[in-house]
Amino acid sequence: xxxxxxxxxxxxxxxxxxxxxxxxxxxxxxxxxxxxxxxxxxxxxxxxxxxxxxxxxxxxxxxxxxxxxxxxxxxxxxxxxxxxxxxxxxxxxxxxxxxxxxxxxxxxxxxxxxxxxxxxxxxxxxxxxxxxxxxxxxxxxxxxxxxxxxxxxxxxxxxxxxxxxxxxxxxxxxxxxxxxxxxxxxxxxxxxxxx
Ligand SMILES: Cc1cc2nc3c(=O)[nH]c(=O)nc-3n(C[C@H](O)[C@H](O)[C@H](O)COP(=O)(O)O)c2cc1C
Numbered sequence: 001x002x003x004x005x006x007x008x009x010x011x012x013x014x015x016x017x018x019x020x021x022x023x024x025x026x027x028x029x030x031x032x033x034x035x036x037x038x039x040x041x042x043x044x045x046x047x048x049x050x051x052x053x054x055x056x057x058x059x060x061x062x063x064x065x066x067x068x069x070x071x072x073x074x075x076x077x078x079x080x081x082x083x084x085x086x087x088x089x090x091x092x093x094x095x096x097x098x099x100x101x102x103x104x105x106x107x108x109x110x111x112x113x114x115x116x117x118x119x120x121x122x123x124x125x126x127x128x129x130x131x132x133x134x135x136x137x138x139x140x141x142x143x144x145x146x147x148x149x150x151x152x153x154x155x156x157x158x159x160x161x162x163x164x165x166x167x168x169x170x171x172x173x174x175x176x177x178x179x180x181x182x183x184x185x186x187x188x189x190x191x192x193x194x195x
Contacts, residue, residue: 002188003084003164003181008046010080019079026074027053029064037064043075044101049183050160051086052093054101056113057153058121065090065157073159081169086161088183093156102150111139113154167195 014022025043030036039061044052051073055061065071068090075084105113116122119135126132161183168177178195181188 001181001190003166004046004049004161006166007075007084007086007164010077010082011043011046014077014079017079019077021076021078025051025053026076027061028072028074029061030067030070031060031064032067032069034069037061044156049088049162050158052097053157053159054093054098055155055157056116056122057155058116060123062155071159083167083169085165085167086159086163088162089160091158091160093158095155098154098156099150101156102154107145110145110148111136111143114139114143114148114151116153117151165193 011022023042024040026038027041028036028038037060041053041055044054071087071090073086075086076082102110102113115132115135119132120126163183164181166177166179166181168179171177176195178193180191180193182191
């Protein structure tokens with residue numbers, strides 16, 4: 001079995017079943033000090049053996065990514081009762097893909113992406129929410145959505161999977177099925193794990 005295809009097919013099924021996790025994943029990163037952090041991200045494309053994510057380079061997660069200390073992506077589709085833990089090579093996504101996709105962002109997200117340059121890095125403190133909403137109002141006045149381009153800090157990540165741990169809860173008596181898939185560059189091999 002190709003576990004990336006299995007994730008893609010489970011995602012289709014999860015979408016049909018209106019699973020609130022159908023389009024998201026959870027990305028855990030470790031920074032250079034060994035501090036772990038995890039956050040929800042929209043899981044964009046799933047193709048061949050890779051997954052794409054969009055994020056902002058001003059955010060703490062970008063720093064943690066650059067430090068390259070460790071990462072893992074988790075996917076949990078409650079509607080199909082399967083969990084996937086994905087690791088592999090994490091790298092910056094081609095900027096042309098990011099810019100192209102950015103055009104389809106909701107209007108509010110476009111303004112938010114534009115706010116970091118003027119107000120401060122994503123996840124940095126500000127004195128009040130009003131400062132943010134006032135800045136967004138200013139941007140709405142001054143920027144034309146039709147001609148707006150993706151700010152330079154808008155970026156993406158590509159995770160090329162070489163290890164996928166699948167936990168399948170579709171078994172009776174809570175005796176779950178757990179399989180570890182590893183990719184050797186040509187084929188996926190699998191090993192049964194004690195769940
Ligand atoms: C459903 C959902 C989807 C999200 N999607 C994204 C996303 O695609 N990209 C992103 O940067 N943050 C996304 N976020 C926000 C992140 O979880 C996080 O709060 C933010 O990126 C700041 O993360 P950091 O401080 O760890 O860098 C999403 C949050 C939720 C709840």
